[in-house]
Amino acid sequence: MSEESPLHVVTSVAQLRAAVAELRRAGRTIGLVPTMGALHEGHLSLVRASNEEGHATIATIFVNPTQFGPREDLAKYPRTLERDLDLLGAAGVAVAFVPTVDEVYPQGFATYVEPPEAAGPLEGERRPGHFRGVCTIVLKLFLMTTADVAFFGRKDFQQALVIGRMTRDLDVPVEVRVQPTLREPDGLAMSSRNAYLSPEERTRALTLSRALRATVDAYRAGERSIARLEEILRRDLTAAVDSIDYAVLVEPETLAPGEEAHDRTVALLAVRVGSTRLIDNAVLGEDFA
Ligand code: PAF
Numbered sequence: 001m002s003e004e005s006p007l008h009v010v011t012s013v014a015q016l017r018a019a020v021a022e023l024r025r026a027g028r029t030i031g032l033v034p035t036m037g038a039l040h041e042g043h044l045s046l047v048r049a050s051n052e053e054g055h056a057t058i059a060t061i062f063v064n065p066t067q068f069g070p071r072e073d074l075a076k077y078p079r080t081l082e083r084d085l086d087l088l089g090a091a092g093v094a095v096a097f098v099p100t101v102d103e104v105y106p107q108g109f110a111t112y113v114e115p116p117e118a119a120g121p122l123e124g125e126r127r128p129g130h131f132r133g134v135c136t137i138v139l140k141l142f143l144m145t146t147a148d149v150a151f152f153g154r155k156d157f158q159q160a161l162v163i164g165r166m167t168r169d170l171d172v173p174v175e176v177r178v179q180p181t182l183r184e185p186d187g188l189a190m191s192s193r194n195a196y197l198s199p200e201e202r203t204r205a206l207t208l209s210r211a212l213r214a215t216v217d218a219y220r221a222g223e224r225s226i227a228r229l230e231e232i233l234r235r236d237l238t239a240a241v242d243s244i245d246y247a248v249l250v251e252p253e254t255l256a257p258g259e260e261a262h263d264r265t266v267a268l269l270a271v272r273v274g275s276t277r278l279i280d281n282a283v284l285g286e287d288f289a
Helices: 015-026 042-052 081-090 130-145 157-169 192-196 199-220 226-235
Strands: 008-011 030-035 054-062 094-095 149-153 177-181 243-250 264-272 275-285
Touching: 008 275, 015 030, 015 094, 015 130, 030 042, 030 130, 030 199, 042 054, 042 081, 042 149, 042 177, 054 081, 054 130, 054 226, 081 094, 130 149, 130 157, 149 157, 149 192, 157 264, 192 275, 199 226, 199 264, 199 275, 226 243, 226 264
Parallel strands: 008 094, 030 054, 030 149, 054 094, 149 177
Antiparallel strands: 243 264, 264 275
């Protein structure tokens, strides 16, 4: 825990609003880091980004049921609250908002955000209703916290795009910042779902970052054909993972297939290793860390 201002943990919207009012009275701006808990370095990098901009950081921990499909991992999603709060305290978060499902979706709750077009392909096709749930909870968190700035990870590329669009389209006065994906030293993108992987599956999961790196390298070496780059992206994945939901190169603003690769073309992957669904991505023309 930070010695100067210990973490203030709140569970109700009323307590959250009171904590925000106190921060505002002290002249603070609010940086929001929404999470579903099971925190890792990637989440903490978002907290650091918010703190470095000088905001009082509010982190939320809420495993949002409306963004999970009926056959998805809501029940088994890792829940490590005590450890998460220790990490948030040590990282200098001002307020942790840890609501119950009933607090966020009380009896009679019936209003949802209709997500923008960018929510349609890829994750949208494979996870019907997912972005409706994400947009709804994120908008609610924006309104509950009155955040000035909100921080999201680039690993969820489509999520960040959808949230940016929603925020713009609905004139929500929150700046959305998208921070780089953090990786383990061996390249695996940090994700709470990595906890599901057995050692053997984790080894196979390294193929995602290798495939992305090979694609970025081929682009750097001059390859511009989307078809050829997608072949490179899929080359080693097919043998290593149990199934590929998608492995594509698309335009970064629309997620539509491109004609020819360029510096902002994004390579997006979603695969299953064992029963774990993993996503990752890389932007061509950028260093692949
Ligand atoms: O990226 C996540 O962890 C979740 O989708 C978010 C943004 C916290 C909304 O529940």
